[in-house]
Amino acid sequence: MSQWFDTWDIANLHQKEELQIEGLKESVASIRLLVNREVASLGGQREKVVLAGLSQGGATAVHTVLNVAKGLGGLMVFSGRMPFSGRTLAKMRSILDLAEVPEDDNAVRTTPVLVQHCTNDPLSRVQNGREVRNSLSSFDAQVEWREYPTDAAAWLRARVFNEN
Structure with a gap:
């Protein structure tokens, strides 16, 4: 199933992981170009550029930060992986x-x-988010972690649409 990049099985994201390489490479390359254009439009102020992503978009944003030369203003990942x-950063x-x-x-x-x-997300298990946190922490990133005891749809409805 393709969004940003191909995956084989969302229940086991490490299965046939090599299928992700081509699409993730293309997506990260595109986002890096976009980041460079934004930084240039801001007169080089990288600290004003924040990447954010949900699910595969989060994974793409993470790999973008792993592959840029200088830090950005921030990275936000929700229900990511x-x-x-x-593996090591290298x-x-x-x-x-x-x-x-x-x-x-x-x-x-x-x-x-x-x-x-979210701890009860049926599509993106909380362990996926913990892997993001743990991997980035192992690379000495400044990671703030938050877990919510609900599923992503309920969380978004509550915060975006003020539903209970």
Whole structure:
């Protein structure tokens, strides 16, 4: 099933993980170009650029931050996941094999991160969000973690539409 990139089985996201590479690489490359244009339009003020993503968009945003040279104003991931978790930063970068990837971890360490996940989300298990948190923390990212005891749809209805 394709959104930002292909996956084989949402119940086991590590199964046939290699199918994610091509689409994730293309998506991250596109987002990096967009980030560079935004930074240029802001006179180089990277701290004013924040990436945010839901589900696969969150995974794409995370991999974008892993593959930029300098930190951003922030990264927000809701109901996200971490393709290729359990690997070093260098290995994650080598999987996508993008051009102009930094050798240091400056962007990862200096970009503040907020990761949020609902504990009862039927499509994106809370463990997926915990993997995002744990992976980024292992790279010395500044991660704030929040879990909500509901599912994503109920959480959004309550906050966006003020429904109980």
